Amino acid sequence: MARDRKLFKLQVNRLIDRLAGMRPGDELGAEGELAADLDASRTTVRAxxxxxxxxxxxxxxxxxxxxxxxxxxxxxxDEEETRSRQELVEGPFLQWVLQGDVPPGTTINEAELARRFDVPVATLREFLIRFEPFGLIEKRPxxxxxxxxxxxxxxEEMFAVREMFERRALAGLLALCGPEGARRAELIALRAEHAALCAGPEAALLAFPALDAxxxxxxxxxxxxxxxxxFSRTISIIVHFHYRWNKRDELRRNRDAVAEHLAIIDAVLDGDAARAAQALDHHLATAYTTLMASVHWAEG
Structure with missing residues (x-):
């Protein structure tokens, strides 16, 4: 039931984003159309x-x-009311790994980490289990x-899947966030955050990983x-699991990535599919090159 309420609240926010581009007196359209735009059931749309x-x-x-x-x-x-249990762990975990420079071989105690993140132990365990098949986290007694x-x-394997998924997803982003898209306002807000990061002080670029995710x-x-x-929820952690990266040119890398994101976002907002695809391909190529050049590879 709690999950249903979170989904309901999330869909309320999404429909409000859709209404942001309308004027009083405009009609919202049929329930089937709204359900398709929100990727929700008609029952949820009616609620x-x-x-x-x-x-x-x-x-x-x-x-x-x-x-x-x-x-x-x-x-x-409020955003906190729409986040799933896993999202409540994902943010703090990502911040802990990135800002804490947690080294390989670090032992995690479920109870201690759950207290740190202020979440139930069962929620933390469910989150960690997602990474065990990838070989990034190993369960011990x-x-x-x-x-x-x-x-x-x-x-190499991770990026091959990431490229396939994100290239396929781009068409959906163009439909949802293009000139007539239901989630256009959300992408515009995300663009403003990118622009602010780009125009701000160098130190602010350290906050880029969360924005990237x-x-x-x-x-x-x-x-x-x-x-x-x-997969995207899992890959966001894996991609930023760069506690072993050479951080010498981290700020430059982040600034370049912000500019690449802006190129994709602007093309999507303009409804230019060809330009968006070209910008995404450029970003994926840069991300791959950066990872392969920056990571201190483990043996095996």
């Missing part, structure tokens, strides 16, 4: 519409659904885990494919 009627954002009379007023910040649910490095072969998550989510979406 979302009923909620927005209660908030006075829309009117709903039979098949006619009309925007009464532009939604404001108070109509949205007595609820201990060991962080391990990754090999060149692992990186969000961008690629949005891209993969646009594929509307549960396997691609699940």
């Amino acid at each position: 979302v519409l009923a909620h927005l009627v209660e908030q006075g954002v829309i009117s709903w009379d039979g098949r006619r659904k009309v925007l009464r007023r532009n939604p404001g910040p108070g109509d949205r649910f 007595n609820r201990h885990w060991v962080l391990k490095g990754f090999t060149r072969d692992f990186a 969000r961008f690629h998550h949005l891209l993969c989510e646009a594929a509307r494919n549960r396997f691609i979406a699940d």
Whole structure:
């Protein structure tokens, strides 16, 4: 039931993003169309519409659904209310690995890490189990885990899958975030964060990995494919599992990657599929070259 409420709140926020490009008096369209735009069931869409009627954002009379007023910040649910249990672990875990420079061979105690992240032990364990098949984390007796490095072969295989998935997902991103896209406002907001990072002080670029993870998550989510979406959540950790990277030119790499993201985002917002594909290919090629040149490879 809690998961259903989180999904409901997430879909409310998504529909509000869609309404951001409309004017009072505009009609929302049919339930089937809304369900397709939000990638939700009609039952969920009806619940979302009923909620927005209660908030006075829309009117709903039979098949006619009309925007009464532009939604404001108070109509949205807080981000924390829409995040899944795994997302509650993913952010803190990523920050811990990146900012803490956790070395290979580090032993993780489930209870200690769960206390650090303020999540149930069962939630943390479920999150860690996702990485065991990849060979990045190894389960030991007595609820201990060991962080391990990754090999060149692992990186090659990982990138081959990443390229296939993200190139396929790009068409979905163009549909969802192009000139008439339902999630265009979300991508515009993400663009503003990239631009601010690019224009800010050099030290601010250290915050790029989290922004990078969000961008690629949005891209993969646009594929509307549960396997691609699940892989993207896992790959965001793996790609940034760079505690062993040579950080000598980290700020330059981050600045270059921000510019590459902006090129993709601008092409998507313009609805230019060819330019977006070219920009994505360039970004993937750079990311691959950077990883292979920067990682201190483990043996094996």
